Amino acid sequence: MITCSAPAKVYLFGEHAVVYNESAICCAISIRTRVNIEYSENIVINSSLGTTGIDYEIHPYVSAVVEKIRKKSPYRGVSISIESDIPVGSGLGSSAAVVVATICAFNNLLKLGMDKESIASLGHSIEKEIQGSASAADTYVSTMGGTISIPMRQHLKNPRCNLVIGNTNVFSSTGQLVAKVASLKTIYPEVITPILSTIGKASLRGESLLENEDYRALGELMDVNQGLLEAIGVSCNELSRLIHSSRAAGALGAKITGAGGGGCMVALVGNENIDAISRAIKNAGGVPIVTGVTDSGVRVDFDNE
Numbered sequence: 344m345i346t347c348s349a350p351a352k353v354y355l356f357g358e359h360a361v362v363y364n365e366s367a368i369c370c371a372i373s374i375r376t377r378v379n380i381e382y383s384e385n386i387v388i389n390s391s392l393g394t395t396g397i398d399y400e401i402h403p404y405v406s407a408v409v410e411k412i413r414k415k416s417p418y419r420g421v422s423i424s425i426e427s428d429i430p431v432g433s434g435l436g437s438s439a440a441v442v443v444a445t446i447c448a449f450n451n452l453l454k455l456g457m458d459k460e461s462i463a464s465l466g467h468s469i470e471k472e473i474q475g476s477a478s479a480a481d482t483y484v485s486t487m488g489g490t491i492s493i494p495m496r497q498h499l500k501n502p503r504c505n506l507v508i509g510n511t512n513v514f515s516s517t518g519q520l521v522a523k524v525a526s527l528k529t530i531y532p533e534v535i536t537p538i539l540s541t542i543g544k545a546s547l548r549g550e551s552l553l554e555n556e557d558y559r560a561l562g563e564l565m566d567v568n569q570g571l572l573e574a575i576g577v578s579c580n581e582l583s584r585l586i587h588s589s590r591a592a593g594a595l596g597a598k599i600t601g602a603g604g605g606g607c608m609v610a611l612v613g614n615e616n617i618d619a620i621s622r623a624i625k626n627a628g629g630v631p632i633v634t635g636v637t638d639s640g641v642r643v644d645f646d647n648e
C-alpha cells in the first residue's frame with residue numbers, strides 16, 4: 344500500500360483571469376487530500392462520493408488519471424481509496440489535490456520516475472480535459488506547495504498572516520463557472536477583457552506588496568479584486584455576505600477564492616482578529632476554517648510496496 348497526499352490552495356489574486364494567461368498568486372494551505380493505492384484484480388475507486396470502477400460521472404478526475412497512466416505504463420488493476428479534508432467543489436482546489444495525489448501514488452506504485460514538474464504537468468492536462476479549460480495554477484501549487492506567482496511559477500514569500508476561510512456550503516462546479524466567464528467574454532469582449540487584465544495587474548502589484556510585507560495594502564487590493572470578480576458574475580449572495588461580514592470584523596481584505604458561484608471566500612487576517620472574524624463568518628451563515636500556508640506540496644506519506 345502507498346499513501347500520497349496533496350494540499351488545497353487559495354488564490355490571493357487572479358482566479359478566472361489566470362485562465363486567460365493573466366497573473367495570479369496562489370498559496371498552498373494546510374488542508375489535504377490523501378490517496379491510498381494498492382494492486383488489485385480490477386479498478387476500484389472509493390471516496391466520499393461513492394465506490395466505482397472507471398466512472399466519468401462520479402469520479403471524472405480520478406478516472407482520467409487511471410486511464411492516462413494505463414496508457415503510459417499498462418497494469419492490471421488497482422484499488423484507490425481517497426480520504427479528504429478539503430470540501431469538494433468549494434474553490435479550495437479539491438480537484439487538483441485529488442489529481443496530483445493520485446498521480447503521485449501511481450508514480451510510486453509503478454515506479455514511473457516522474458519528477459514534480461511532470462506530476463504538475465500531467466495534472467494540468469487532466470484538469471483541462473475534465474474542466475474544459477483550466478489554468479496550470481491549481482495543480483502546480485498543489486504539487487509544489489508554498490506561495491506561487493502564475494504564470495511565472497516563482498516562489499514568493501509566504502504571507503505572515505492568517506487566512507480565515509469561510510465556506511458557504513453552496514456547491515459550485517468550476518467547469519460551469521469558467522464556461523460562464525468565457526461566454527460573457529465572447530459577448531462583451533471590449534468590457535470583460537480589460538476587467539480580466541486589471542485583475543492580472545492587481546496580482547502583479549500584489550507580488551511586490553507581499554515581498555515588502557505590506558499586508559494592509561495587500562488586503563486593500565484583494566478587496567479590489569473581489570469587486571472585479573463581482574463584475575464578471577462569479578459571486579453570489581452567500582459569498583458576498585461572508586466577505587462583507589469579515590471585512591466589518593476587521594479583515595485586512597476578503598474575497599472569493601477559486602471559481603466562486605458558492606464555495607469559499609478567504610480573508611487575510613492579523614493574529615488579533617482571528618476569533619472575531621471566525622465568529623462573523625459563522626453569524627453570517629458560513630463555516631469558518633482558520634488555516635495558513637504550507638510549504639509541503641504533494642508527498643509520499645506511506646510506502647510499503
Ligand SMILES: Nc1ncnc2c1ncn2[C@@H]1O[C@H](COP(=O)(O)OP(=O)(O)OP(=O)(O)O)[C@@H](O)[C@H]1O
Nearest residue numbers: 390427431432433434435436437438516517601602
Ligand atoms: N475527495 C474527492 N474524492 C473524489 N473526487 C473528488 C474529491 N474531491 C474532488 N473531487 C472531484 O473534483 C470535483 C470538484 O472539482 P471542482 O474543480 O469543480 O471544484 P474544486 O476543485 O473544489 O474548486 P476550484 O476548482 O474552484 O478550486 C468533484 O466533483 C469530484 O469529481
Ligand SMILES: C[C@@](O)(CCO)CC(=O)[O-]
Nearest residue numbers: 358359362477478601602
Ligand atoms: C476559476 C479558476 O481560475 C480557478 C479554480 O480554482 C479556474 C482555473 O484556473 O483553472
Ligand SMILES: [Mg+2]
Nearest residue numbers: 436438439517
Ligand atoms: Mg477544481
